Amino acid sequence: MSLVEYSGVFYRPLHPRPTILLITLCPGGRVNAMPASWNMPISEEPPTIGISVYKEAYTYQCLKHHPEATVNVPSQEHADLVYALGSVSGRSVDKVAKYGLRLIPSDTIKTPTWADALAVYETVVDKEVEVGEVGLFVLRVLKVKVKEGLVDKWGINLGKANILLHGSGRVFYLVDSRRMLAKPWF
Template structure:
């Protein structure tokens, strides 16, 4: 039996890994905004797309600087993640409000968040207005991970290393660290 879903359609596409978009803004500040509507798009060139509400200050900042650090925080920083999405860089200097220590980027101007598990340094290569959002397409120029948290297959999830998955609103899940291996399919 099926029934019509009573919630917003996209709740069924969550929980989702969340990135924190770091930008330089017209007000001279560095700003950070969490975004769970993100997805890898292409491997070559390495490309990621993120949907940003037209009203978010980050939309103006991306248009202003054309670059972004995409920061992946630890599950331990889930409150910070939520806090960064609860105020706007238009009104608040989030770097000083949340005492963020920054990490200089190697290929772009916006810095990353030092306590991140991973940072993707990215440049805007396209944008599409869709409904209330702007879908930004980024080419990833440099990928950096905190030592020991990932191997070539991705994060090594454990009791100590975990990433927040955004459920909805102020609710998050950690990733159940049960890794399932499937059989290889022969051609």
């Protein structure tokens, strides 16, 4: 196969991507949730996550209103829910009520945690970098929690749960397997 110029949507070859559920506190005290697959760990010291949020999303307004968020990791069982939460805006729908999201208090911030997440990061907004149509939010991690026994030193134990990778539109991928390389490089 030779490399040929690709004229489709530029980011397609960078997908599928792990998807998280970003929960925020909005004006009037409402809680909102939106899936985001444009997310990444940025630094270890301090622990920091970057998430790209479309400026038109209600979540953008909520992050400006209350600069904290929980970054919740959904499992494969949540694919339909995640897709639904990304198909409507909290500006017009109370998604927590409509989809019956089970929320519990976070330990370090006012923004709640999704009780059904595989893992959650409690974060505060460190800074926003404006890029084109999005705000890239740099979130400092205050606390990390995972479902007991789910994560080992290599990552999520696939025998217990799978994460959701977003392809495009209604297409999600699952992680197939864990393979240990025969020997280290150095």
